[in-house]
Amino acid sequence: MYQAVSDAAIALFLEKGFEKVPVAEVAAAAEISKPTLFRYFPAKEDLVLHRFADHVDEAARVVTGRPAKRSPLDALQRHFLDGLERQDPVTGLCDNVHVLAFHRLLYGTPSLVARLYAYQERSEQALGEALGKALGGKSGDAASDDAEALAARLAAGQIIAVQRILAMENWRRIDAGESAEAVWPDAVVAANRAFGQLRSGLAAYA
Template identity: 35%
Template sequence: MSTDTLGLREQKKRETRQAISDHATQLFLQRGFDRTTIADIATAARVAKMTVTNYFPRKEDLALDHHEEFAAGLARTVANRPAGESALGAVRRAYLAALARRDPVIGFTGREFAQMIAESPTLVARLRDLHDQREEGLARQLAHEEPGDPVAARAVAAQLAGADRLLFRELQARMLADDQAPAARADAPEAGQGARATHQGARAAGGTTARDEGIAAELGEIARRVFDLLEPAIGGYAVR
């Protein structure tokens, strides 16, 4: 089999996966996650049910399609930090950069998608599990870099992951909030990091909205305060 044939096959697989993901997102937004079946998605994407599950073994993966990147994100950020930067500095820098590019992995999703996640107990539970995986991965990375004190590594990971969870909830709460009733966001449940289609479906063509800009500015200020509060305690930990 030629290299060209292999390349075409991989391209076809990527296109099929993307089509399944896009159709699933549309159905989830229209019907809700729990009311949409794998059979519904297969029919919409014009593939067999087995094809859907081959690409997405868990139904939740169709909604949280950045789940692997999300779970590994904190550990990867710390592992790839430059010389002279602490673990806290790396997480701070990466978060503000992700916020600037409106990255759905940190929770920058459209309101409809965030609402869909928040209304599904299955997805809310899955998201909490992913946050736990995110913290555990960071703890392993810090323990690898600072092997002399595994207790401290886990404690620092818990603090950084706690800040990460807080910022995620704050951002999703603002995604869920009605512009006419901003106080409602205080009770918003933890919602999800979304699919690529989130940005396309919830924003006007041609770029981010004024609401997006306001949310990003607000979260940037909150993030800076949160990380500043952690600085005295862990700012000097794991400096590369």
């Protein structure tokens, strides 16, 4: 049901524009009532961002499911590079016409961009919790545990921001007319540099 309603909504939004399609029209296209639609999707923007729902805890899953001898950052870097290689739309490196149309809808609609940040905040929270567990969990000392939890949240925020900026740069170039194949070498270099900067911190700017 989620997928069917979301697909119907996105088709209408791509045809007419997000702001020009009322929720009632989406409900009619999906053959459900408006109250039923809102039981599945609390906000109109969620009809579009449903496609990101499976990715909200993706970074956390990567950290939790990594091999025992691989660090969280190494696992996340490897996962992002693998995404670039298979042209995962989440990395921004995808020139499929349908993905391009979806991204233009998303990034061209301010309310969707604003709603996307809420999804990214949930990603940061899930990743922060996973990073905290990766470092050994709670020590029993409240002050120490609070400090470590904050450190994990700060790290998660930086990692999610890096992934977002890398994806946006890839998307910017593809939207300007470059092919995914042409952008891929630079995208790999940029990703490796960005994760290297995460490892070294902000020493260059201190």
